Every structure is written in C-alpha cells, then in structure tokens.
Amino acid sequence: MEKVLFINGMGCEKCEARIKAALEAVPGVRKAYASRIARQAVAITEDYVSDRALVEAVAALESFSVEGILPGDLRPDFMTRIENKELADEFIEAQVDLLKKQIGGGKVLLALSGGVDSSVCAALLLRAVGDQLTCIHVNHGLMRKGESELVLKVFRDEFGANIIFIDAVDRFLDKLAGVSDPEQKRKIIGGEFIKVFDEESAKLSGIRFLGQGTIYPDILESKDGIKAHHNVGGLPEEVKMELVEPLKLLYKDEVRQVGAALGLPDTMVNRQPFPGPGLGVRCVGAITRDRLEALRESDAILREEFALAGLDKKVWQYFTVVPPFKATGIKDGKRAFEWICIIRAVNTRDAVTATIEELDYAFLKKVAERITHEVPGITRVLYDVTGKPTATIEYE
Amino acid sequence: MEKVLFINGMGCEKCEARIKAALEAVPGVRKAYASRIARQAVAITEDYVSDRALVEAVAALESFSVEGILPGDLRPDFMTRIENKELADEFIEAQVDLLKKQIGGGKVLLALSGGVDSSVCAALLLRAVGDQLTCIHVNHGLMRKGESELVLKVFRDEFGANIIFIDAVDRFLDKLAGVSDPEQKRKIIGGEFIKVFDEESAKLSGIRFLGQGTIYPDILESKDGIKAHHNVGGLPEEVKMELVEPLKLLYKDEVRQVGAALGLPDTMVNRQPFPGPGLGVRCVGAITRDRLEALRESDAILREEFALAGLDKKVWQYFTVVPPFKATGIKDGKRAFEWICIIRAVNTRDAVTATIEELDYAFLKKVAERITHEVPGITRVLYDVTGKPTATIEYE
Numbered sequence: 127m128e129k130v131l132f133i134n135g136m137g138c139e140k141c142e143a144r145i146k147a148a149l150e151a152v153p154g155v156r157k158a159y160a161s162r163i164a165r166q167a168v169a170i171t172e173d174y175v176s177d178r179a180l181v182e183a184v185a186a187l188e189s190f191s192v193e194g195i196l197p198g199d200l201r202p203d204f205m206t207r208i209e210n211k212e213l214a215d216e217f218i219e220a221q222v223d224l225l226k227k228q229i230g231g232g233k234v235l236l237a238l239s240g241g242v243d244s245s246v247c248a249a250l251l252l253r254a255v256g257d258q259l260t261c262i263h264v265n266h267g268l269m270r271k272g273e274s275e276l277v278l279k280v281f282r283d284e285f286g287a288n289i290i291f292i293d294a295v296d297r298f299l300d301k302l303a304g305v306s307d308p309e310q311k312r313k314i315i316g317g318e319f320i321k322v323f324d325e326e327s328a329k330l331s332g333i334r335f336l337g338q339g340t341i342y343p344d345i346l347e348s349k350d351g352i353k354a355h356h357n358v359g360g361l362p363e364e365v366k367m368e369l370v371e372p373l374k375l376l377y378k379d380e381v382r383q384v385g386a387a388l389g390l391p392d393t394m395v396n397r398q399p400f401p402g403p404g405l406g407v408r409c410v411g412a413i414t415r416d417r418l419e420a421l422r423e424s425d426a427i428l429r430e431e432f433a434l435a436g437l438d439k440k441v442w443q444y445f446t447v448v449p450p451f452k453a454t455g456i457k458d459g460k461r462a463f464e465w466i467c468i469i470r471a472v473n474t475r476d477a478v479t480a481t482i483e484e485l486d487y488a489f490l491k492k493v494a495e496r497i498t499h500e501v502p503g504i505t506r507v508l509y510d511v512t513g514k515p516t517a518t519i520e521y522e
Numbered sequence: 523m524e525k526v527l528f529i530n531g532m533g534c535e536k537c538e539a540r541i542k543a544a545l546e547a548v549p550g551v552r553k554a555y556a557s558r559i560a561r562q563a564v565a566i567t568e569d570y571v572s573d574r575a576l577v578e579a580v581a582a583l584e585s586f587s588v589e590g591i592l593p594g595d596l597r598p599d600f601m602t603r604i605e606n607k608e609l610a611d612e613f614i615e616a617q618v619d620l621l622k623k624q625i626g627g628g629k630v631l632l633a634l635s636g637g638v639d640s641s642v643c644a645a646l647l648l649r650a651v652g653d654q655l656t657c658i659h660v661n662h663g664l665m666r667k668g669e670s671e672l673v674l675k676v677f678r679d680e681f682g683a684n685i686i687f688i689d690a691v692d693r694f695l696d697k698l699a700g701v702s703d704p705e706q707k708r709k710i711i712g713g714e715f716i717k718v719f720d721e722e723s724a725k726l727s728g729i730r731f732l733g734q735g736t737i738y739p740d741i742l743e744s745k746d747g748i749k750a751h752h753n754v755g756g757l758p759e760e761v762k763m764e765l766v767e768p769l770k771l772l773y774k775d776e777v778r779q780v781g782a783a784l785g786l787p788d789t790m791v792n793r794q795p796f797p798g799p800g801l802g803v804r805c806v807g808a809i810t811r812d813r814l815e816a817l818r819e820s821d822a823i824l825r826e827e828f829a830l831a832g833l834d835k836k837v838w839q840y841f842t843v844v845p846p847f848k849a850t851g852i853k854d855g856k857r858a859f860e861w862i863c864i865i866r867a868v869n870t871r872d873a874v875t876a877t878i879e880e881l882d883y884a885f886l887k888k889v890a891e892r893i894t895h896e897v898p899g900i901t902r903v904l905y906d907v908t909g910k911p912t913a914t915i916e917y918e
Contacts (some may be wrong), residue, residue: 308850308859410847450864451806451845454704454918456911463704466845468904484883490907491878498912505912508864508904511886515852516894516901522850 128198129169131180135190136162140225145190148183151220155180159227164220168198168228199345204391208380217380218250221372225254229335234259234370235327237319238289238336240269240277243339243373244392246385250372251337251423252287253388259337260288262326264319267295267418268404271426280391294322299415306412306450308522315403336367340374341381398443399477407522411450417465420503421448424467427496431489437471441483444471446497446522448504455498455505466506467497472519524594525565527576531586533559538623538908541586544579551576555623560616564594564624595741597771604776605677611781613776614646617768621650625731630655630766631723632733633715634685636673639735639769641790642781646768647733648683649784655733656684658722660715663691663814664800674915676787690718695811702808702846704918711799732763736770737777794839795873805916807846813861816899817844820863823892827885833867837879840867842893843917846898851894851901863893868915876910 131149136142142160145167149158154175167346169180181192197200208214236249238244238261251259261281265274274291281287301314327333359375373381385395401407407426409418424446432438455462469490474480494507510517527545532538538556541563545554550571556563565576577588592598604610630647634640634657647655657677661670670687677683697710723729769777782790797803801821805814820842828834845863853857866885870876890903906913 410849447849449845449847449849451847453806453845454914454916455908456914462912482883482887485908487878487880491909494907498908506906506908508906508908510902510904511883511890512851512894512902512904513887516858518850518852520850 127171127173129175129177129180129195130198130202131167131169131170131184132193132202133160133165133167133184133190134193136160136165138162144187146227148187149180150178152183153279158159159224161220161223161227163223164484166220166224167222168224199374201342205375208376208383210383211387214380214383217376218253218387221250221424222254225370225372226497228368228370229255229258232258232334233330234334234335234337235330235333235367236261237323237338238263238277238281240273240394241339241400242378242381242385242395242397243341245277245280245339245390246388247337247339247371247373247379248281248287249285249385249388249390250283251370252285254372255404257288260290260330260333262290262292264292264294264322266298266315266319266404268298268315268406270400270405271422275417276391276394280394290326292322292326292446294318295321299413299418302406302413304412305364308407311406311413311522315406333367335370337370337372342375342377345374379457386473395426398438398445401520407520410447410521413521414450416503417448417450420465420467420501421446423501424448424497424504427500428469428493431496432471433492435489437483437485437489440472441471442480443519444483445471446470447510449521453506457478462505464503464505466508467501467504468508468510468521469493470510471520471521472514474514477519478514480519482513483510485509523567523569525567525573525576525591526594526598527563527565527580527591528559528589528598529563529580529586530557530589532556532561534558535691537586540583541580544583545576548575548579553777555620557616557619557623559619562616562620564620595770597738601771604772604779606779607783610776611778613772613780614649614783617646618650621647621766621768622765624764625651625654626652628730629726629728630688630731630733631726631763632657632728632735633658633719634673636669636678636790637735637796638774638777638781638791638793641673641676641735641786642777642784643733643735643769644677644683645781645784645786646711647682647766648677648681650768653684656686656726656729658686658688660688660690660718662694662711662715662800664694664711664715664717664802664805666796666801666825667818672787672790675767676790686722687717689845690714690724693718695809695814696892698802698809700808704803707802707809707918708799711802714901728762731766733766733768736767738771738773741770789908792834794834794841797916803916804841804843806843806917810846812899813844813846816861816863817842817898818891819897820844820900824865824889827889827892828867831885833879833881833885836867837867839915840865842866843906845917849902853901858901860899862904863897863900864904864906864917865889866906866915866917868910870910870915873915874910876915878907878909 145160147157149155149169154172155169157170177195184190184192201417209216228391236248238248263277282289287445298318301318305311382395405421409421428446432444448465452465455464472480497507498505538558541556542554545551545565550568551565553566573591580586580588583891604613622895634644634645644657644793659673678685679685694714701707778791801817805817828840844861848859848861851860893903894901
C-alpha cells in the first residue's frame with residue numbers, strides 16, 4: 127500500500143535522498159520517494175509494514191521528524207482547499223516534484239478521454255515528465271461533437287504531447303448494434319474500451335507507469351461501494367503498470383483550478399460532467415448511427431445556444447436525449463414520421479438530488495426551432511420537467 | 523341527392539302537406555318533407571332531377587314561391603351563425619320539426635361516442651323522436667377516464683334514452699396487440715368499430731334511420747378530400763339505412779351552443795377535440811394494457827389540474843402521451859426503469875397551425891409531481907415545446 131509521510135526538516139536534495147534511502151531500508155518497503163517541495167515522503171509498502179516502523183526509520187536520521195502519516199488515498203484534514211491560482215500553482219509545483227521522483231526516467235501511459243480529469247492529469251504529467259508521457263485517445267463514436275478534435279488541437283498541436291489517436295467508431299458501434307439493455311450497453315462500451323487500450327498499449331514497449339485522472343470523489347465513492355475505482359470506467363484491477371494518480375486527493379473544483387493554472391482552455395476545464403459511456407446513454411435503447419448523429423447534432427446546437435445565452439455558466443448540466451421512437455410531424459409541407467429530441471437541464475449541489483432549470487419559453491422555442499430545422503430526422507423537441515427524484519439526471 | 527328549398531308562404535300543416543305532395547309528384551323525387559317552422563322543404567331526389575323542376579312544382583301551387591335552393595350539404599350564405607341561446611333554441615325548434623317530418627314513426631340508430639357531435643346529435647334526436655331513438659355506445663378501451671360512465675349517466679340516467687352499452691375492450695385490445703404501425707392501428711380500430719356496430723344493429727329490427735353527428739367542417743373536409751365523410755371514422759359507404767344528420771350545416775361552436783341549449787352538461791359540450799381512435803394514437807406504437815392505463819390516469823390528472831387552474835377554458839387542446847420506451851428513475855429510494863409521460867397543450871384557430879401554451883413552471887412541476895407519484899409506471903414528465911409545424915398536434 128501507499129503511505130504518505132508529512133516530514134519536518136527537509137531542505138535540499140541530499141535530505142530527500144537520505145529519507146528515501148532510510149525508508150527503503152525498512153523491510154517490506156518496496157519503493158520510496160521524498161519531495162522537499164511537497165514536504166512529503168511516499169512509501170510503497172507491503173501490507174504488514176506498520177506506521178511505527180516508518181516513523182522510526184525517519185527519526186533515526188538526524189534533523190528530521192514525521193508530523194503525520196496517512197494512507198496515500200486519504201486526504202489530510204489540514205490540506206488547504208485549492209481555491210485560487212496561487213494555491214493551484216503551489217500544488218502543481220509540489221506534484222511535479224513528486225511525479226518526477228515517482229516516475230524518474232520511466233515512461234507513462236495515459237488514457238486521455240478529453241474529460242476534465244484526464245485532461246488535467248495529462249497536462250500535469252506533461253509538465254512533470256514531458257515526452258516520457260504517451261496519451262491514447264480512443265474515439266469510440268460516443269463523443270460529443272468536436273471533442274476528439276479539441277483533444278488533438280490542445281494536446282498535440284498546442285502542448286506537443288505524444289498522442290496515439292484511435293478511431294474505433296465502427297468497432298464500438300458494430301458491437302453495440304441491436305443491444306437495447308442499458309447495463310449490457312455499458313458493459314460492452316467499458317469492455318471494448320479496455321480491449322482497445324490493451325491492444326494499443328501492447329504495441330508500446332517499456333511502459334512502467336499508468337497515469338489516471340482519479341479524483342477524490344472517485345476514491346470516496348469507491349470506498350462507499352458506489353462505483354468502481356477507476357474513473358475511466360473499467361480498466362482492469364490487475365494492471366501490470368504502476369499507477370500514477372496525481373489528482374486523487376482533489377475535489378472537482380480544485381481539479382478545474384489546477385487545469386486552468388496549467389493553461390488548459392476554458393471549454394476543457396469547465397466542461398460539464400459527461401458519463402463514461404458518453405452519448406451511448408442518451409441514444410436510449412439500441413444505438414443506431416443515424417439516431418446517434420441526430421443526438422450529437424442536437425446536443426451541439428443546445429450547447430451553442432446555452433453559451434450564447436450565458437446559461438453555460440449557470441446551469442450544472444444540460445444535454446439532449448433522442449429516444450428510439452418516432453412521432454408524426456410535418457416537414458416541407460409533407461407528413462414526416464421522425465424522432466423526438468428531449469432537452470435536459472438540471473442544477474444540483476451533490477448530484478443526489480437535482481432540480482430543473484426553468485428555461486424561458488423564448489429560449490426553448492429558439493432551440494426547438496433550430497433543432498427541428500437543422501437536424502435531419504427530428505420534428506419535435508420536449509423539455510424534461512422532472513427533478514431527481516423521481517427522474518435521474520441521465521436517461522439510462 | 524338531398525336538396526333544400528327555402529320557401530315563402532308556408533303557414534300551416536296543410537301548406538306543408540301540399541308542398542310535400544307537389545314535390546313528391548315530380549318524377550325522380552323519392553321523398554320529400556316540409557317544415558313551416560324551418561321555412562324549408564327537403565327533397566330526396568335522383569341525380570337527374572333539376573332545380574327548375576322543383577321550383578316549377580312549388581310555383582304551380584297557389585301562394586308559395588321558392589326563394590332559393592341548395593344541395594342539402596351546403597350551408598346557405600344567409601344562415602345566421604348560432605351565437606346565443608335564442609338562436610340555438612330557434613335552430614332546435616326548426617330541426618325538431620324537420621326531424622319529425624323526416625323520421626315520422628320510424629326507428630333511429632345512433633353510434634354515441636360521447637364526443638360533442640354525437641352527444642348533441644343524440645340529444646337533438648331524443649328531443650324530436652324520443653324513444654324511437656336507440657343509441658349504441660361502444661367502449662373500445664381507448665376512451666378517456668370516466669367517459670363511458672358520463673355517457674351512461676347523462677343519456678341513460680338523466681335523459682332516459684335507450685342505450686345499448688357494449689364493453690368491447692378486450693376485443694379491441696386483443697386485435698391491437700403487437701401492432702405498432704399508426705395507419706394499421708387506425709384501420710383496426712375503425713374496422714373493428716364497424717364490425718361491432720353492425721353486429722349490434724343486426725340484433726335490432728325495423729331500424730330505418732341512421733343518425734350521425736356529422737358537422738359542417740366534416741362536410742367541407744370531405745369535399746377537400748382531407749378526410750372521409752363520416753365523423754365516426756369509418757361507417758360503411760353503403761348503409762342500408764337513411765342518414766339523419768341534423769348538425770351537418772353547423773360549425774363546432776354552434777354545435778356547442780345547441781348542446782348547451784339542449785341541457786347537456788358543460789363537461790360534455792365543451793369537451794376538447796378527441797381523435798377517432800381515442801387514446802390509441804397517444805399510446806404510441808404497439809398498445810399494451812398497462813401503458814394504456816398509465817396514459818389514461820396521467821390524462822385524467824392533467825385534465826383535473828387544467829380545470830383547477832382555469833386553463834381548460836383557455837387552452838384549445840391538452841392531453842398526455844405515453845410512448846413505448848423506458849428511462850431510468852428513482853422510486854421509493856430504488857432504481858426504477860419506467861415510461862415517460864409527455865404533456866401536450868396547444869392553441870390553434872384552424873388546426874392547420876398551432877402554438878404551444880406557455881405553461882407556468884409551477885404548474886408543470888405540480889402536474890409532474892402528481893403524475894410521477896400517482897401513476898404506476900411513470901417517473902418522468904416532459905413538456906412538448908414544438909408548434910405545428912414541425913410537429914403535429916397528435917403523436918400518430
């Protein structure tokens with residue numbers, strides 16, 4: 127397990143090296159590193175190693191003492207909430223130092239979805255270890271409009287990161303064809319993601335570290351048994367690589383602060399929450415390519431109009447849903463039999479309960495007008511007026 | 523064909539009898555009757571009989587002249603719009619007179635759906651010929667909540683009409699099971715209705731007349747080829763009985779005036795428009811009994827709340843729709859996978875275009891709260907924000 131020691135007295139590289147050596151000399155400690163900037167030492171230990179053994183190893187050295195010791199996935203009470211650029215910069219400096227210590231000259235692999243967490247994680251790793259980092263971005267066909275393009279633009283073009291871009295659209299959609307059960311859909315998407323990622327990482331050699339954008343709520347929910355640990359949604363429990371999770375003690379708002387301080391664009395840092403299976407859960411029932419396209423286009427229009435109206439800063443989450451049924455309508459003066467498009471826009475503090483945003487009718491009508499006129503296959507737009515409970519935020 | 527002659531000079535029963543006899547003496551006239559109260563004579567003629575022959579037959583009599591002559595399904599320009607109780611009473615008096623003349627001592631059969639038109643037609647026939655009228659009310663399982671009960675309460679209990687009540691719920695729903703195509707559904711409902719009606723009327727003997735609540739827009743739309751003539755939605759073209767259509771020159775608002783003057787309750791007279799196939803077109807796709815029940819209950823709640831809020835007097839048409847797909851939700855703290863319920867509320871002058879009613883969010887939330895808590899199987903409520911076009915008012 128990973129233990130973090132908060133240490134008094136570290137002042138130079140020599141101090142770091144002495145503490146590292148002292149900890150690694152304790153029987154059962156597999157690896158250790160120390161950072162004077164983070165004022166921490168990290169020890170990767172066998173389960174049976176006691177805190178006391180670690181404290182004594184440090185105390186045996188001259189001029190150092192252990193202030194506290196915590197499991198690596200427990201946020202210390204005294205940790206300051208990162209609420210501004212200065213604190214974010216401080217966090218970044220300390221983490222870059224710790225990451226350099228942990229990774230050394232090794233190679234790191236990261237699944238970069240384009241979500242807030244994986245994007246900030248990538249930017250932080252890039253700052254720490256540069257081109258030792260390789261990102262894999264998988265387009266599974268369930269991304270929102272323009273998302274893969276944004277990932278490439280920011281990370282490849284602007285940050286100069288190593289990115290392997292996998293177009294797996296056909297692979298995912300073929301596998302999902304005809305599958306209407308929500309659980310089954312999720313399993314296919316998660317399982318296929320692991321397969322693609324494994325296949326691609328097997329082509330690379332000498333990768334020792336696996337970066338992950340795990341954040342503190344993931345850890346907490348994992349402890350509560352609410353969801354599986356890995357925020358990517360299904361990486362195998364038995365990874366051969368060592369995990370690197372620099373954001374694992376941060377809350378979402380802190381991750382956004384850190385992302386902004388790292389120079390990520392606002393659209394990426396303040397992206398709304400997006401479910402692991404992407405648009406898959408909003409293309410309700412058995413996914414078809416044409417309906418998925420209608421969903422993607424309607425969602426893009428909604429996001430555009432939300433931004434124009436300034437609602438993107440106000441509303442917690444907003445998106446469209448296109449369920450698998452048709453209703454009559456009229457297009458170009460003729461009878462049409464097409465899908466309906468549902469608008470969902472909710473506010474929440476904790477995602478446990480949620481209330482709907484009371485959108486103006488003028489706004490709703492404008493969005494409905496655009497969607498029914500610009501998106502092939504849609505003649506009707508509806509607004510979901512149900513809070514959580516009894517509805518959930520998503521549809522599957 | 524039927525021709526209506528507007529006649530000057532009729533003053534007594536003897537006049538009526540002379541005109542009737544003169545018209546019936548014209549070769550090709552099959553039947554005629556005259557009413558001094560309606561100041562009209564009606565002649566049922568072969569196609570080849572000219573207006574001139576009829577005018578001359580009347581002119582040959584002393585002291586009568588023909589002011590005008592029109593096909594029986596053409597509303598004369600000079601006909602006053604029935605806008606108040608006095609005019610409605612005048613219409614009723616004239617029609618009762620004409621109906622007595624037409625029907626004499628014969629028996630009349632009427633399919634009484636409970637809609638405005640058939641209800642007013644029934645009440646008018648009842649006034650004219652009393653228990654010579656037999657009404658057949660078929661509950662096809664696609665009625666709104668409480669409708670069959672209201673028909674029986676008003677016509678059997680209060681008006682003392684002869685009503686044959688047919689519970690054909692199983693018959694219709696069994697036939698509709700698994701049928702998702704809207705056209706096919708309509709055909710089954712229309713076809714089955716004719717079968718049930720034919721079977722029942724075959725059990726009766728000596729019926730010479732068939733009453734129908736045809737109104738003037740039906741005639742106009744029939745001429746325009748928009749819809750089939752019979753507003754019941756599919757009675758056979760070749761009926762052996764003679765048609766009795768006392769409302770065929772009236773507009774909807776006039777029919778309501780007449781209904782009120784006849785003493786029909788407000789809920790019946792001011793009933794919103796309801797499609798021929800009933801809830802069948804709102805239980806989108808293949809109808810199932812449980813979803814149909816959820817639809818009926820949610821519709822009843824919506825109507826109740828519209829009435830409470832006074833919106834029933836303001837909004838042209840309002841109803842719920844329950845499409846055949848499920849979404850996740852939460853009921854009693856547990857995950858639920860249930861239907862969505864759509865609210866539709868529109869205003870229109872001509873039904874060619876329609877705009878949505880901008881319902882208050884407080885109202886929408888109250889309705890959503892009631893529907894999701896009172897109707898089994900529903901966890902979500904949505905409001906359709908699309909006008910016509912591009913949506914239609916109904917969903918199928």
